[in-house]
Amino acid sequence: MTHTLHRRGSEESLKNDYVLLVTAASGINHVDSREKLLKVLEVVWEVGPANVGSQHLGTILQGYSLEEIKAALNEVPRVRCCFSSKEKMQEIIRRLKELDLGMSVTVEGPTEDIITFSEELGIKPHSINLSLDIWGKKEELPSEEILEFVTMCGHGLISQYLVKKLIEDVKKGRKTPEQAAVQIGIPCVCGIYNPDRATELLRKYAPNS
């Protein structure tokens, strides 16, 4: 739970970072929902996600195909993916509203923008999960720059040490920002890590790359 919340960064960096979660509820509407989620994956693919994955298999960044990700949907299926623009996110929600599949649809992203485009689509949001920040021994955390990358995987599988190494690799010209952005995201098995945003961050932190 909550793994897509708490993405850190400036308003500017997060303004085009959206996560889409379409989920069948175990014991309520999961029976025969697999076909519906397969349809969702097809629509997601048409709109153009930055990443998409399956917790039981892996992501397109790891080299898995859409067909492999579709085949990995289980008896309580879920779609996890991210987009790099508000316009794409709004378009996918418009299409999902038209399909009216009855599955739960949740969006992570800038709160005001999600509320605004929902209103434009005639959608009244049900509930919200707010991030009230990090508490406790914060002095032992890595820098905010590192946290911007690692918090794109809420399960904590992106190591701060991998991020530090790859920022150095970009600075020293051993990797391009695009190559490093993909390599950082490979441990995230769900598909919510946004490589487009990571590329922009790497260009910012290694400006001469």
Add this chain to the structure above:
Amino acid sequence: MLVDQEKCIGCGVCIPYCPAKAISVTNKKAVVDQDACLECGNCFRNDVVPCPTAAFYEKPGIYEEPRGIRRFFSDPTTTHSVTKVPGRGTEEVKTNDVTGRICRGEIGIAVELGRPCMGTTMIDFEKATTALAAIGVVFEEANPLTQLMIDKKKGLIDPKYKTEKLISAIIEFGAPISQLATILETVKAVAQSLDTVFSLDLMCCFEEDGTLPVLPVLAELGMQPRGNSKINLGMGRPFKIIRESKEA
């Protein structure tokens, strides 16, 4: 996790991938510090770590208690037998439009210890769960951490798990909105006593007019929500947002 010493060529490519910094190279062979290892499975996944000889393997008995909880909580590819949901907690807001887990007039709280980056121990969990239990919090039954308690009213964790470490796990519960201020003050106080960090979530339903009833309370407490959040758009069926009176 363990490293097959015959296969390992000591290249060290695996080292930065470990979020717990548990891997080192000694005598030209990679070794895993078993106390530090959180069993997240990163190093074991050959499509993640480009180990040229696929030298990592699962420790025998890795799914057995008590160490098995490291694997279950830290590796999101595993599925909990109670919730049938992968991960570390419930589906919280993601299916709230059909589960009605949190309805209008209520709040959902999630305290995710260990996140980000630091990991956590069951000792820290018990510091938090006992403090919350003391103010009358009722822990979420469908959350795997709740299942590790031997006394849910007091928030006591089964002693056999006390030495285990995890990437993170989540204390989850619901409450009437009237208890929000008391709960958040308790959470803030607990933060001072921990050897780790936690990420804090607050969940609630939109009112009919689109407002969020928790915002004035947060303003009074000086707690500003971050600008990005998770919003359930209410497209699931059957739709539920009002608690039936017999459930109240």
